[in-house]
Amino acid sequence: MNNLVRKLxxxxxxxxxxxxxxxxxxxxFSAVDAYVxxxxxxxxxxxxxxxxxxxxxxxxxxxxxxxxxxxxxxxIKYDVKAARTNNTAKNTPTEVLLNRSAVGxxxxxxxxxxxSSADIRCLTVDGFVKNNTDQIGDKDVxxxxxxxxxxxxxxxxxxxxxxxxxxxxxxxxxxxxFTPYYTDAYFFTEKETFNLxxxxxxxAWKLGSAPKNKKDFFDMPVVKVAAMELGIKKMSPNDGIIKxxxxxxxxxxxxxNSASDxxxxxxxxxxxxxxxxxxxxxxxxxxxxxxxxxxxxENSYPVRVFVNGKEFISYYVEVE
Numbered sequence: 001m002n003n004l005v006r007k008l009x010x011x012x013x014x015x016x017x018x019x020x021x022x023x024x025x026x027x028x029f030s031a032v033d034a035y036v037x038x039x040x041x042x043x044x045x046x047x048x049x050x051x052x053x054x055x056x057x058x059x060x061x062x063x064x065x066x067x068x069x070x071x072x073x074x075x076i077k078y079d080v081k082a083a084r085t086n087n088t089a090k091n092t093p094t095e096v097l098l099n100r101s102a103v104g105x106x107x108x109x110x111x112x113x114x115x116s117s118a119d120i121r122c123l124t125v126d127g128f129v130k131n132n133t134d135q136i137g138d139k140d141v142x143x144x145x146x147x148x149x150x151x152x153x154x155x156x157x158x159x160x161x162x163x164x165x166x167x168x169x170x171x172x173x174x175x176x177x178f179t180p181y182y183t184d185a186y187f188f189t190e191k192e193t194f195n196l197x198x199x200x201x202x203x204a205w206k207l208g209s210a211p212k213n214k215k216d217f218f219d220m221p222v223v224k225v226a227a228m229e230l231g232i233k234k235m236s237p238n239d240g241i242i243k244x245x246x247x248x249x250x251x252x253x254x255x256x257n258s259a260s261d262x263x264x265x266x267x268x269x270x271x272x273x274x275x276x277x278x279x280x281x282x283x284x285x286x287x288x289x290x291x292x293x294x295x296x297x298e299n300s301y302p303v304r305v306f307v308n309g310k311e312f313i314s315y316y317v318e319v320e
Contacts, residue, residue, distance in 0.1 A: 029066050029184075032058065036070045047097055047113065055118040062188075065122075065150050065162070068114045069187045073167035076110065077101045077178065084175040086144055105146040107165035112148055121151040122162075127200040128214065130222045132173035133302040133316040136240035138218055143201050150188070156207055160188040163198070170225050185228040190257075193231050197223040226310035230289075231257030235313065242303075242317045249292045252305070254313070259284035261308075265291060268304035269317075277306070295319045 035057060042050050054071045055064040079101040082088070090099060091106030093113045102110070108124040115122035129145045130136065147163040163186035171178050186194075191208025199217040200206055211217040221240040223232060234255040244250050262284045268277040282291035289307070298319050305312045 027062070029063070029070075032063050032066050033070050036067045037074070039071070041075045041100075043100075047093055047110075048117065050097070051114045051117045055114065061118075061120050061152060064118045065115060065120055066187060068111060068118065069162055069164050069167060070182075072107060072111055072114070072164045073182050073186075075100065076107060076164070076168060077180070078107075078165055078168055078171060079103050080171045080175045080178045083144075083171065086142060102165070103146075104144075104163075104165045107168070108146040108148045108163075111162060111164045115148075115150065123149050123151070125149055125200050125202070125205045127198055127202075127205075128217065129198055130218065130220075131171070131175060133222055133240065133314050135218065136220075136222065136316050139215060141218065145198070147186075147198060149205060149207070159207055161191060161194040161198075161207065162187055163189070163194075166225070166228075181225070183225060183229060185225065189228065190231060190233075192233050193228060196220065196232060196235070197228060222314040224311040224313055226307045226312040227254070227256075229310075230259070230262075230307065230312075232313075233257075237315070240315055242315050243320075244295060244317065245320050246296055246298050247294050249294045250317075251290070251292045253288060253290040256287050256289060258287055259289040262289055264306075264308055265289070266306040266309075267293060268306060269295070269297075270301045274301070 036054060039053060042053065055067050058064045058067060076096060077100060083103045088103060088105050091102050091109065093110040096102040096106040096110045105124070105126070112122045112124050124146055125148065126143045126146045128141055128143065135141060147161060150160045150162055152158045152160065167183055167186040169179050169181040195206065195208060195210035199211060199214055211220065219240060220238060221235065232254055236251070236253045242250060264279060265282040266277055266279050268275065270276060280291055280293055282289060295317055300316065300318045303315045303317045305314070
């Protein structure tokens with residue numbers, strides 16, 4: 001094992017441009033992450049060998065699951081072309097490792113298989129996410145994403161959400177471009193936070209506090225990666241479509257794990273040539289982010305909230 005690991009060590013230990021916080025719910029995974037990072041992509045190995053090198057080093061099941069998540073999120077690319085057409089072909093674990101790309105079901109299936117080989121009970125969940133404001137209020141969206149549930153005990157309190165696809169980066173609203181961006185936000189995500197961005201097709205897999213039904217989920221705004229990283233819990237307005245009058249202030253507030261590190265909030269309004277982005281004053285007292293904004297242009301258009309330069313949440317505003 002040690003000889004194999006030494007042969008696989010890349011010449012560098014840090015992957016540039018990636019966010020590596022190594023913290024999830026207060027647990028420090030920096031040692032696990034550093035070890036897996038040192039292994040590189042292991043292109044010439046099959047799943048059994050990769051899984052053996054990645055996870056068998058750790059006796060703790062959570063550390064094993066973390067190692068698997070970290071490796072997959074760094075070395076499998078999200079296939080936006082297939083996602084755009086909801087094409088789930090070539091997404092078996094074997095095909096994903098061969099092609100090093102997948103949609104949500106491929107990421108989740110590979111994660112499940114690697115967890116099973118590491119003696120971790122894990123199941124794949126199919127369901128729904130919103131990619132853009134056009135989907136707000138849409139009742140006919142077909143299943144368009146998959147994630148995993150790690151089961152560390154018999155009770156649902158011991159079951160945890162994992163989404164290695166979203167942990168690997170993010171796509172634009174039209175699913176045409178993918179930006180590699182590793183984040184811890186989708187490993188053992190707090191359930192209340194996860195459920196604001198994901199909704200299962202089988203509601204038996206709705207863990208913790210969540211929207212009542214699919215309709216309620218699609219009526220909400222579009223939650224983005226920055227909100228997940230900040231641990232969003234509640235949002236106001238809770239409706240994804242905001243109806244207001246010109247020059248009348250709309251109050252926004254978001255309950256987060258912590259808002260103390262927020263230094264800049266911006267609003268992006270409109271589309272294409274009419275798009276504009278402005279920085280706005282805000283309050284970030286305790287675990288609340290809040291601000292008020294008056295929309296001047298009488299029209300209907302998407303509104304994106306950016307926090308510290310990252311897309312946080314999106315609404316569709318109808319201004320009379």
